[in-house]
Amino acid sequence: MKKVITFLFFLISLGLQAQIQLKITDQITGLPLENVRVKADKTILRTNASGIVAFSGENLKITFALEGYETLEKTFSSGEFEVQLIPTVLNLSAVTVTAFESERPLLEQSAAVVTVSERDFSRFNEISPVNAFNQKAGVRIEERAPASYRVSIRGSSLRSPFGVRNVKVYWNEVPFTSPDGTTALNLLDLSNIRTSEIVKGPSGSIYGAGNGGAISLFSQPNLSENRISTDFLAGDFGLSRFRLGLSQQVGNGGIEASYVSQKSDGYREHSAVDRQVFQLGGYFHVSEKQEIRTQLLISDLDYQIPGALNADQLAANPRQARPGSINQNSSISQQSVLLSLGHLYRFSEKTSNNTTVYLNTNNFENPFILDYKKELGFGYGARTKFTHETKLGGKELRLIAGAEFQNAITDAQNFGNRAGKADTVRFADKLRTYQGFFFQQAELNLTEKLLVTLGLSENFSGYEIDRQIDAAGGRTGLQTRTFDPIVVPRVALNYRLNPFSSFYGSISSGFSPPTIDEVRTNEGSLNLDLEAEKGVNYEIGYRLGKEKFNLELIAYYLKLDETITTFTNANGVVLFRNAGSTDQKGIEASLDYAILRNASGFIKDFLVGTAYTGQFFTFIDYKKQTNDFSGNDLTGVPPHNVVSRLDIRTRPGIYLNFTHQFTEKIPLNDANTVFQESYDLVNLRAGWVKSLGNFDLELFAGVDNLLDESYSLGNDLNAFGGRFYQPAPSRNWYGGVKIGLNY
The missing domain is CATH 2.40.170.20 (TonB-dependent receptor, beta-barrel domain)
Incomplete structure (x- = not known):
């Protein structure tokens, strides 16, 4: 009788154990996403063909990653949830930028701002940022010789026989442009640049010197x-x-x-x-x-x-x-x-x-x-x-x-x-x-x-x-x-x-x-x-x-x-x-x-x-x-x-x-x-x-x-x-x- 009671308590504990069940879908199509890498603590699982994955526990911080989609991190209590992943190429209304020190959706920005994403960089030979930047309107990086860059935003390279001038550059919020106005952009490898935001045109009200932009x-x-x-x-x-x-x-x-x-x-x-x-x-x-x-x-x-x-x-x-x-x-x-x-x-x-x-x-x-x-x-x-x-x-x-x-x-x-x-x-x-x-x-x-x-x-x-x-x-x-x-x-x-x-x-x-x-x-x-x-x-x-x-x-x-x-x-x-x-x-x-x-x-x-x-x-x-x-x-x-x-x-x-x-x-x-x-x-x-x-x-x-x-x-x-x-x-x-x- 004691063994039966113990077994019943075990079954009840399984039934009462908190569980988080997730269905991961594409935000645009609503279709389930298979093979999404889902990580909770040290446990890593993959979604099945129906986009479903489950974890035991509650109040878990869970990370979602899939090639072609933005990485997402959220905390979940127990229950069933649908999670929508955002494709890396999506409409402007979903893009948020920090230009002019103000984090807002791009549709609310009152300036010419363009983003360069990881996906933009990986479309080309990843030895320089030249091609990724040059696919954006109004932006041009010239390479007079390997690793010798000249950045032109709206024609701002006129006075740059060599080097980067007339453009203010920041790297991880650090002023990367020297106080003399030059920028050694070639010191960075492409692996040091995951994403970029480019403000086109004079932006001195926030970024100081540089008629080309920031x-x-x-x-x-x-x-x-x-x-x-x-x-x-x-x-x-x-x-x-x-x-x-x-x-x-x-x-x-x-x-x-x-x-x-x-x-x-x-x-x-x-x-x-x-x-x-x-x-x-x-x-x-x-x-x-x-x-x-x-x-x-x-x-x-x-x-x-x-x-x-x-x-x-x-x-x-x-x-x-x-x-x-x-x-x-x-x-x-x-x-x-x-x-x-x-x-x-x-x-x-x-x-x-x-x-x-x-x-x-x-x-x-x-x-x-x-x-x-x-x-x-x-x-x-x-x-x-x-x-x-x-x-x-x-x-x-x-x-x-x-x-x-x-x-x-x-x-x-x-x-x-x-x-x-x-x-x-x-x-x-x-x-x-x-x-x-x-x-x-x-x-x-x-x-x-x-x-x-x-x-x-x-x-x-x-x-x-x-x-x-x-x-x-x-x-x-x-x-x-x-x-x-x-x-x-x-x-x-x-x-x-x-x-x-x-x-x-x-x-x-x-x-x-x-x-x-x-x-x-x-x-x-x-x-x-x-x-x-x-x-x-x-x-x-x-x-x-x-x-x-x-x-x-x-x-x-x-x-x-x-x-x-x-x-x-x-x-x-x-x-x-x-x-x-x-x-x-x-x-x-x-x-x-x-x-x-x-x-x-x-x-x-x-x-x-x-x-x-x-x-x-x-x-x-x-x-x-x-x-x-x-x-x-x-x-x-x-x-x-x-x-x-x-x-x-x-x-x-x-x-x-x-x-x-x-x-x-x-x-x-x-x-x-x-x-x-x-x-x-x-x-x-x-x-x-x-x-x-x-x-x-x-x-x-x-x-x-x-x-x-x-x-x-x-x-x-x-x-x-x-x-x-x-x-x-x-x-x-x-x-x-x-x-x-x-x-």
């Missing part, structure tokens, strides 16, 4: 599960890339580490690249009120500079280096360390503060045909933001206020270059650059549909150049340039027409002081009279986001005064000057359509999209000696660019990504007498993705420049001796494997 790069770890992963890629021109990654939960937070080594011989002579990047990040949930974030980035980059060719050299052999580049070992070696600490504190449900501080060091060495440059730098900075939500007359009001400050100190020396070795010192400087601003913003919901934004920043910046040595007999001693404080306002409206469409308009100011490389040139002169560019941007836009159809239309007019342009002297040294003003009128249109989305069919996704960029930019009142270039097209800007995409993903895991980009001819000098001819660039990637228990496997292969076009992805502008062209690689193939283990 780019926020994010690599925050996915700490919903413990994971070890590795990638290997190989391709033409001696390309190889290896990555090893680890993410580990620690309490309610965790750490993530990755190491990447990428090497290539390059398409052209003397264009090899060797980059190694180590990243260590941590996220710690201290309490319901506090979160702490840490980042350590160590980057070691070496790349050769083949140099630009003239038309005859290009026709004879596009793979050759510029004469002298090899003998002089024209190249860049750069080692950098960045350490940051972020702290989020919630005073209440309505009020919070987010502060990030950083330190960085930089060792830079650049032998060039004409000289040899060495720099050793140290910098620090901070950005803080307070957010408070309240009501004004019964209407919702969000107030944002904060500040940012950066300071950098550099020992810079320029030598003669004798066969690739530093020779006699020509001049040496101790440099200090600083930049800071305060910002305030108010967002008021005048009605349920109308959002009004008023923003303002107060900016200050300057340089100190303490010349220690000048072998040419020039002036030594301290020379300074302090720019007058600049107030940058912004006014914007967003009107929600209905749940899936909106209209916005904005007027925003911007400014961009000259960088230290524009003030302090390679031949030793100091152009302290160079003025900051100042612009006013007028913009309107319309967005439509439905389940299978996205449309965005934008028109803008930017009036830019004191435009900084480049020219090259007889010795080939790039110099800078203010060139009157420019009129910049533009149109941007993006369309995405899901022809087929079927969670249970053979073809799960069939997506097409296109992005058009029209840039009708001209000089105004631009005279250079006896030449009058007023009315000419702006140098280095293609008037038309069209990108078309086709993506197919199947139930067995096979996928195909096809991209076609047409770029209209580009004027390469201010006189508009030399052009880069128009070109069609076609890229293709195919692969197979499979989840095998706790293992994830991906095999992939692709081809860049399928049509074998002859083109330059980044040209030298107003080049002396006709050396305009930096030939891009011909048709090239690559392939690789990705392996991940969840434990």
